[in-house]
Amino acid sequence: MAVDIQPACLGLYCGKTLLFKNGSTEIYGECGVCPRGQRTNAQKYCQPCTESPELYDWLYLGFMAMLPLVLHWFFIEWYSGKKSSSALFQHVTALFECTMAAITTLLVSDPVGVLYIHSCRVLMLSDWYTMLYNPSPDYVTTVHCTHEAVYPLYTIVFIYYAFCLVLMMLLRPLLVKKIACGLGKSDRFKSIYAALYFFPILTVLQAVGGGLL
Known part of the structure; x- marks a missing residue:
């Protein structure tokens, strides 16, 4: 060749x-x-990137995928009080939202339409932070070579969180309005409001600490 x-x-x-x-x-x-x-x-x-993710990569993705679900369940239980039937339906809905978000994320990732992904193998910690390693040959001009060296482990989590948020906003308000009538109006949507706070926090956690996890 x-x-x-x-x-x-x-x-x-x-x-x-x-x-x-x-x-x-x-x-x-x-x-x-x-x-x-x-x-x-x-x-x-x-x-x-044509390799399959390693076991540790799948464990990492599974951990990041479970975080929204666990937080959903925590805040649903926190704000539901003694309305156990209402909480149960919301728990099931949160599980459905996260499951559908995970499946959709895999389907839209490369290769499109199948439930597995191609990835680049992580070789070192700096692979997660390529923006910090743009060379400056003359100490004045920077050659920008930032790209996702750990494709798709970095961006796939953001895509998953986006689908989680969209599905929650489409499904949860209707469900809560139907089955949580016994709760006060101020408490009825608090678990949804909580998600609007913790999703940005999870996004920052992934952006900054993804490589450390």
């Missing part, structure tokens, strides 16, 4: 994108940011 020879890329995450392939000849572009769904290899070429 013939590959065009160019100077090596600067920085940890700058790579060359494949421009043209003709038989055994591959032509790569200049060093820069890799497209979504790709990351640099040891030779600084952008390669598609």
Whole structure:
């Protein structure tokens, strides 16, 4: 296989994108940011993410997926008081919302339409924070090579939270209005209001601490 020879890329995450392939000849572009769904290899070429997530990756995704559900259940129980039947229906609805959000997230992720995902293997902690490793060759100009080196472990959680929030806003108010009539008007929607607070907190947690988890 013939590959065009160019100077090596600067920085940890700058790579060359494949421009043209003709038989055994591959032509790569200049060093820069890799497209979504790709990351640099040891030779600084952008390669598609085609591996399956490891066990630890699935455990991480499962943990991040369970956080909204546990918080939903906590606040539903907290604000429902002694209305156990009302709380039970809301618990089931929260479980349905999170389950459907998880399934939808997997279906819209690469490869689209199936319940599994392709990913790039996490090699080191800095893979989660590529924005901190943009090189500055002359200490003035910064070469921006920020991309999702841990694709899709970083953004898939945000997509899941977005689907959770949309499904909650579509389903929960109607259910609460129907079955929680015994609660005071001020208490009826408090579990939903709580979710509007903890979803932004979970988003910040994922954005800042995803690699540490």
